[in-house]
Amino acid sequence: MTARYPVRRFTVADAAIRVAIVGLVLGTAYIHSTLGGLLFTLNAAGYVAAAVAIAAPIALASRFRWFIRIGLAGYALTAIVAWAIMGPYYSTAYVAKGIEIALIALLVVDFIRFDGNPFAKVRAEIAGAISFLQARRATAPSAA
Numbered sequence: 001m002t003a004r005y006p007v008r009r010f011t012v013a014d015a016a017i018r019v020a021i022v023g024l025v026l027g028t029a030y031i032h033s034t035l036g037g038l039l040f041t042l043n044a045a046g047y048v049a050a051a052v053a054i055a056a057p058i059a060l061a062s063r064f065r066w067f068i069r070i071g072l073a074g075y076a077l078t079a080i081v082a083w084a085i086m087g088p089y090y091s092t093a094y095v096a097k098g099i100e101i102a103l104i105a106l107l108v109v110d111f112i113r114f115d116g117n118p119f120a121k122v123r124a125e126i127a128g129a130i131s132f133l134q135a136r137r138a139t140a141p142s143a144a
Helices: 012-033 038-055 059-063 065-086 091-115 118-139
Strands: none
Touching (some): 091 118
């Protein structure tokens, strides 16, 4: 029986990228946690949860790591856009945005190294989910 999702060997470069991603996430989480206020605290908590999800050696997290990468990149991009709209524009904010831009770049590199083309991966996952639902509907007992 062949695996539906082939296992890729985890190299030292992969580990270095993953450690850098977690470090950047925790760095921006720390910056946000020091700013005070509910919005910044929740943003920091979201980043910490994402760092755990990226680093977790759990099979479910490994299986959906592609989704975690996309979600974390979107989270960082949302923080950048929100800052650009709302401010405040002081030096620590620029450091945090620089960290988030570097984070997005590393997430793209990590995604391409493990999953290839992001659009093809999402398309394949959606097709797999649709076929799963169709197969489930075909085998479900009908309610008469």
